[in-house]
Amino acid sequence: MASRKSEKLIHIARRLFETEGFHTTGIDRILAEAGVAKMTLYNNFGSKDGLIVAVLNRSSKDMIDRLKKIVAEASTDPCEQILGVFDALAMWFSDPEFCGCMFQAAVAEFPDPQSKPAQAARAHQGAVADMFAELCTNAELPDPQALGQMLAMIASGAMCTARQTQTREPADHARQIAEILLERACSTNFTPPHAASSAKSV
Amino acid sequence: MASRKSEKLIHIARRLFETEGFHTTGIDRILAEAGVAKMTLYNNFGSKDGLIVAVLNRSSKDMIDRLKKIVAEASTDPCEQILGVFDALAMWFSDPEFCGCMFQAAVAEFPDPQSKPAQAARAHQGAVADMFAELCTNAELPDPQALGQMLAMIASGAMCTARQTQTREPADHARQIAEILLERACSTNFTPPHAASSAKSV
DNA sequence: GATACAATAGACCGATCGTTCTGTTTATTC
DNA sequence: GAATAAACAGAACGATCGGTCTATTGTATC
Numbered sequence: 001m002a003s004r005k006s007e008k009l010i011h012i013a014r015r016l017f018e019t020e021g022f023h024t025t026g027i028d029r030i031l032a033e034a035g036v037a038k039m040t041l042y043n044n045f046g047s048k049d050g051l052i053v054a055v056l057n058r059s060s061k062d063m064i065d066r067l068k069k070i071v072a073e074a075s076t077d078p079c080e081q082i083l084g085v086f087d088a089l090a091m092w093f094s095d096p097e098f099c100g101c102m103f104q105a106a107v108a109e110f111p112d113p114q115s116k117p118a119q120a121a122r123a124h125q126g127a128v129a130d131m132f133a134e135l136c137t138n139a140e141l142p143d144p145q146a147l148g149q150m151l152a153m154i155a156s157g158a159m160c161t162a163r164q165t166q167t168r169e170p171a172d173h174a175r176q177i178a179e180i181l182l183e184r185a186c187s188t189n190f191t192p193p194h195a196a197s198s199a200k201s202v
Numbered sequence: 203m204a205s206r207k208s209e210k211l212i213h214i215a216r217r218l219f220e221t222e223g224f225h226t227t228g229i230d231r232i233l234a235e236a237g238v239a240k241m242t243l244y245n246n247f248g249s250k251d252g253l254i255v256a257v258l259n260r261s262s263k264d265m266i267d268r269l270k271k272i273v274a275e276a277s278t279d280p281c282e283q284i285l286g287v288f289d290a291l292a293m294w295f296s297d298p299e300f301c302g303c304m305f306q307a308a309v310a311e312f313p314d315p316q317s318k319p320a321q322a323a324r325a326h327q328g329a330v331a332d333m334f335a336e337l338c339t340n341a342e343l344p345d346p347q348a349l350g351q352m353l354a355m356i357a358s359g360a361m362c363t364a365r366q367t368q369t370r371e372p373a374d375h376a377r378q379i380a381e382i383l384l385e386r387a388c389s390t391n392f393t394p395p396h397a398a399s400s401a402k403s404v
Numbered sequence: 405g406a407t408a409c410a411a412t413a414g415a416c417c418g419a420t421c422g423t424t425c426t427g428t429t430t431a432t433t434c
Numbered sequence: 435g436a437a438t439a440a441a442c443a444g445a446a447c448g449a450t451c452g453g454t455c456t457a458t459t460g461t462a463t464c
Contacts, residue, residue, distance in 0.1 A: 003410090003411095005410095005411075019313060020313055021225075021310065021311060021312075021313050023223075023225045023226065023311070024225065024311075024313075026450075026451065026452085027451080027452060027453085028450090028451085028452095036411085036412090037411055037412045037413065037414095038412095038413085038414085038453085038454090039410095039411075039412080039413095039454090039455090040410085040411060040412080042452095042453070042454085043410085043411085047452080047453080048451095048452065048453090099313060100309065100310070100313075103366070104306065104310060104362055104366075105310035105311075105313075107302065107310075107362075107365055107366050108223065108302070108306060108307035108309075108310035108311060109223060109225070109226075109307075109310060109311060110223075111221060111222055111223050111226075111301060111302075113368055121366050122366055122367060122368070125363060125366045125367060126367075146375070149363075149371070149372075149375060150375045150378070150379060152363070153356075153359040153360060153363045153372050153375055153376065154355075154356065154359055154379070155359070156358075156359040156362045156363050156366075157355040157356055157357070157358040157359020157360070157362065158355060158359070160306055160309075160358045160359065160362050161327060161351075161354070161355045161358050163309055164305070164306075164309050164323050164324055164327045164358075165324060165327055165328075166315055166324070169351070170351075170355050173348070173351060173352045173355055174355065176352070177352060177356070177379065177383065180382060180383065180386055181379065181382065184382055205440090205441095207440095207441075228420075228421065228422085229421080229422060229423085230420090230421085230422095238441085238442090239441055239442045239443065239444090240423085240424090240442090240443085240444085241424090241425090241440095241441070241442075241443095242440085242441055242442080244422095244423075244424085245440080245441085249422080249423080250421095250422065250423090
């Protein structure tokens with residue numbers, strides 16, 4: 001279990017699914033590039049859909065882990081950390097190999113909301129929103145849950161627009177919007193996070 | 203040309219592509235539901251890809267025309283009109299038959315940026331941004347071009363998140379963000395459109 | 405060295421896909 | 435009513451797909 005072969009399959013399949021789509025990428029293509037026999041795939045994942053789900057789950061975990069790490073290394077200030085996510089997006093979009101968010105593609109290719117890939121995409125969107133919400137909580141911002149969802153939505157819009165327009169601009173726009181949003185949230189009704197010594201209201 | 207049969211094909215194909223995807227929807231299925239012969243499709247559109255492009259172009263035109271109409275009927279105030287777009291999104295998401303934005307799906311299913319469907323999607327995103335920019339110009343907001351792109355990006359994020367989460371919340375969040383953005387844009391460095399008589403800065 | 409098990413290559417299957425071809429029917433125009 | 439062209443139904447094509455089956459090879463453990 002978790003053999004070297006199935007790891008290789010996940011790794012190769014992820015790259016192919018990302019760059020060429022789920023339906024258009026045939027099983028034979030994955031097997032050839034991974035140098036793995038067909039039966040190994042079916043013994044480990046049961047079906048192509050099984051492999052797809054495995055790839056999605058792995059990708060979600062990897063992406064969020066990596067984001068948290070980048071963000072933690074970027075700054076100790078919670079608000080700066082939130083903006084760091086959008087800086088990471090900008091770097092991602094600048095990569096010539098950038099080809100959009102896998103999970104948005106998964107939802108598009110598997111329209112049935114009950115399908116496993118759609119569920120995985122839904123879970124991923126939730127995980128991203130939760131990550132943002134956690135950072136908002138750290139920043140002592142009001143209503144971190146809603147704010148987290150908004151930030152995740154802005155990030156989604158940036159990813160999808162970057163894919164459509166083939167530019168990195170959306171990341172910068174998204175960062176600006178996030179800045180404005182955080183500024184507003186800070187000044188509304190809670191203690192400003194940057195002036196930590198001030199008295200709490202009421 | 204523009205015969206009743208090819209209109210029927212576009213109409214039926216649009217619905218099927220929307221609800222079940224481009225690749226998973228077979229030609230035979232479209233023909234059966236449209237009650238059209240196979241050769242009629244190939245005589246009118248040349249290929250399945252030709253039909254897909256025709257559907258995308260038609261959808262883009264329809265969607266933007268309809269949006270402009272809704273917005274014009276909603277209010278005469280340019281800022282209110284901008285927010286009206288997000289109200290329209292909210293209504294769209296509430297429709298139980300809502301299944302996401304066709305153009306996002308097209309980009310996902312046709313990863314090659316040079317492909318015709320990808321180009322159509324890029325053109326559509328540009329058209330939406332232009333529409334927002336025009337409204338921003340009417341509202342005498344600063345840098346309407348960039349603002350238009352931001353608003354289009356927020357709308358994209360809402361559509362994509364609504365699809366993933368199967369909720370209408372994203373539309374409300376998007377509207378809130380748009381409000382904040384407009385508020386900021388009004389008060390920054392230009393003459394506030396609502397208090398037209400105030401002195402210009404500097 | 406024998407046993408057990410995983411992984412191999414590759415033929416094979418049924419189904420489906422987009423597309424082409426054939427021959428017939430319908431509608432339009434003179 | 436004849437002529438032209440469009441739309442029709444449906445068989446057939448080659449290709450590809452996901453998945454199964456078989457028989458062989460390598461590699462551990464006892």
